[in-house]
């Protein structure tokens with residue numbers, strides 16, 4: 071027992087050293103659509119339409135919300151985004167991908183892409199009253215449409 075445990079430990083040490091020394095491991099990052107599949111799709115479904123009564127559809131909300139500053143803040147601070155294990159850069163890339171791939175509304179040419187620093191800044195603050203904030207923002211965004 072003890073020797074097989076030691077053997078497994080040794081194997082893990084060797085693997086860690088080998089993997090850490092490979093040049094590509096540090097630069098490796100998933101494509102945004104893979105991150106969506108791994109981290110978000112379970113709740114949001116593959117096309118972002120969500121689950122009736124549990125997870126609202128983001129197909130009509132992503133573009134209008136990303137056009138107003140408080141909406142952009144909300145898209146980053148909503149728990150699914152901000153509390154994911156993704157880095158700020160990965161989350162920025164993922165939100166941009168979602169806006170262009172899961173939306174019924176065509177993103178206007180004026181739409182500003184999320185950057186790592188914008189995501190990082192918003193992510194430092196916590197969003198309370200998620201549902202109420204969503205309702206308020208959709209009214210504001212809707213009235214500007």
Ligand code: HEC
Nearest residue numbers: 109110113124125126127128131145148150151154200204
């Ligand atoms: C456990 C289920 C769950 C997971 C996993 C999840 N979300 Fe969500 N998401 C929700 C719910 C529910 C809402 C509605 C707001 C709320 O109540 O949090 C939401 C709302 C959102 C919104 C705002 C859209 C809108 O119309 O309000 C965005 C953007 C979002 N999620 C992004 C993500 C991203 C990005 C991931 C993956 C990194 C993710 N979510 C993972 C459940 C989830």
